[in-house]
Amino acid sequence: MRSNAVSPADELGDESRQFALLLDSVTDYAIYMLDPRGYIRTWNRGGSRIKGYDAADVIGTHFSRFYTARDVEQGLPLRNLETARQDGRFEAEGWRVRKDGSRFRASVVIDPIWKDGQLLGYAKVTRDITERYNAERRLQEAQQALMQAQKMEAIGKLTLGLAHDFNNLLTVVVNSLDLIDARTRDEGIGRYVLTAMRAAERGVLLTRQLLTFGSGQTLALETTDLNELLRENIELLQRAAGDGIEVRLALADEPLVADIDRAQFEAAVLNLVSNSRDAILPSPGIIAINLSCRQTRDPASSHAGTRPFLTVEVVDDGPGIPAEHHQRVFEPFFTTKEVGQGSGLGLSQVFGFASQSGGFVQLRSEPGQGTAVTIHLPAREH
Numbered sequence: 001m002r003s004n005a006v007s008p009a010d011e012l013g014d015e016s017r018q019f020a021l022l023l024d025s026v027t028d029y030a031i032y033m034l035d036p037r038g039y040i041r042t043w044n045r046g047g048s049r050i051k052g053y054d055a056a057d058v059i060g061t062h063f064s065r066f067y068t069a070r071d072v073e074q075g076l077p078l079r080n081l082e083t084a085r086q087d088g089r090f091e092a093e094g095w096r097v098r099k100d101g102s103r104f105r106a107s108v109v110i111d112p113i114w115k116d117g118q119l120l121g122y123a124k125v126t127r128d129i130t131e132r133y134n135a136e137r138r139l140q141e142a143q144q145a146l147m148q149a150q151k152m153e154a155i156g157k158l159t160l161g162l163a164h165d166f167n168n169l170l171t172v173v174v175n176s177l178d179l180i181d182a183r184t185r186d187e188g189i190g191r192y193v194l195t196a197m198r199a200a201e202r203g204v205l206l207t208r209q210l211l212t213f214g215s216g217q218t219l220a221l222e223t224t225d226l227n228e229l230l231r232e233n234i235e236l237l238q239r240a241a242g243d244g245i246e247v248r249l250a251l252a253d254e255p256l257v258a259d260i261d262r263a264q265f266e267a268a269v270l271n272l273v274s275n276s277r278d279a280i281l282p283s284p285g286i287i288a289i290n291l292s293c294r295q296t297r298d299p300a301s302s303h304a305g306t307r308p309f310l311t312v313e314v315v316d317d318g319p320g321i322p323a324e325h326h327q328r329v330f331e332p333f334f335t336t337k338e339v340g341q342g343s344g345l346g347l348s349q350v351f352g353f354a355s356q357s358g359g360f361v362q363l364r365s366e367p368g369q370g371t372a373v374t375i376h377l378p379a380r381e382h
Contacts, residue, residue: 030126036119038063038081050128052099063124066096068103084110084122093129105133145299167207174200219261219356223380226256226265226291226310233266237289240270241277244284252291256310257380264353271346272314272373279318279371288315293379298360309359309376316372321365329363350375 030047032040039062043055051066058065064077071077071094084090090110095103107127113120177200181193230237230249238247269289276287290313297306321329328334330351347361350373354361358378365371 028127030124032124033113034063034081034122034124036121038077038122041121047126050098050104050126051096057099066126068095068097071095080108080110081122085112085119088112093133096126104128105130141299166203170200170203170207174204219264221259222262224258224260224262224265226258226260226312226377227251229262229265230269230289230291230312233269237270237273240273241287242281245277245280246286247273248286248288250288250290252293254293256291256293258310258357258377259380260357260377261353264349264357268350268353268375269312269314271350272375275346275373276314276316276318276371280316285317289313290315294376296376298376299362308379310379311374311376313372313374315370317370320367320369321363321371322367326363326365330361347373 026044027046027049029044030050031044032047033042035041039060040058043053043058047058048054062077064072067077076094080090080092088111091108093105093107096106096108097103105128107129109125111123113123174197177193177197181190181197184190184193231251234247234249237249241247273287273289280287290311292311292313294309294311295306296309325334330347332348334348351361354375354377359376362374362376363371364374
């Protein structure tokens with residue numbers, strides 16, 4: 001009489017088949033085996049989901065097909081296998097390529113498979129961490145923007161206090177020079193007074209720029225169409241750029257209306273044009289002023305949403321600004337020019353005007369690729 005009992009062996013069936021079924025059921029990880037040279041021997045559904053390839057597409061092909069062309073040129077795939085063989089494991093993050101050509105951020109583990117001292121191949125596990133990577137990068141960018149905003153705010157408070165004290169001293173100096181000039185009839189003394197007065201007036205101008213950076217300058221707001229205002233100022237801007245440099249103005253297709261201090265706005269654009277001119281000279285070049293309306297987000301704001309900003313972008317084809325200076329170019333008295341060739345207050349005035357107007361400034365520059373500085377101003381609500 002045959003027994004109806006099921007043996008443990010019958011219950012388990014083919015162990016290797018059971019294990020293959022388990023691996024194929026995993027869809028969050030690409031789990032597959034490579035031979036000692038890196039050719040793919042097995043494939044699971046996780047590999048198909050993450051990389052877009054069916055088993056028939058990849059089995060028998062080299063796993064380097066998942067790497068970027070640059071990584072392949074540098075020999076990274078085989079170097080990773082060698083690291084796994086020598087160290088017993090390889091773990092890393094990097095960019096990989098799907099079947100459709102798109103890239104994803106991958107967390108990769110490679111383990112060598114040994115039997116009786118012989119290398120049979122490698123077990124490779126890949127996980128798509130693109131979403132986590134992008135979230136971490138956005139968080140880092142937000143933290144850096146917040147730290148930069150806090151630093152600029154602290155510098156602004158210090159600058160504001162110094163500017164007020166300096167302005168008070170200049171007021172005494174200017175008033176005293178006025179009294180001396182009114183009472184003296186000596187031409188020699190008069191010339192000295194005139195020289196001192198010009199220096200004091202220069203100090204007053206610098207103080208105003210410092211006050212603008214520290215948001216201590218009272219803005220006289222007027223409803224203004226930026227298109228019209230820059231159209232009226234193009235000749236002045238061209239004269240400021242000088243011979244050999246062409247200023248090109250690209251106006252927006254629609255009116256760009258904002259509540260701004262016209263004088264401060266004109267000074268900000270003039271400062272940007274002057275900076276671009278100094279960067280380009282002595283070579284000929286082009287300064288482009290582009291106006292537009294963009295739906296964007298203030299990078300220093302805690303609000304995640306976007307809103308409309310009117311943008312004035314000043315672009316030059318000069319030598320560009322090194323990356324290590326990008327975070328400092330808007331600080332008062334910071335300049336990449338030689339001593340005596342600039343006060344370092346031009347960009348700080350631009351920064352202060354934009355901030356006090358409820359907007360912000362962005363810099364885009366690479367060595368040899370020119371520089372673009374964009375003023376963002378809140379669009380006027382209708």
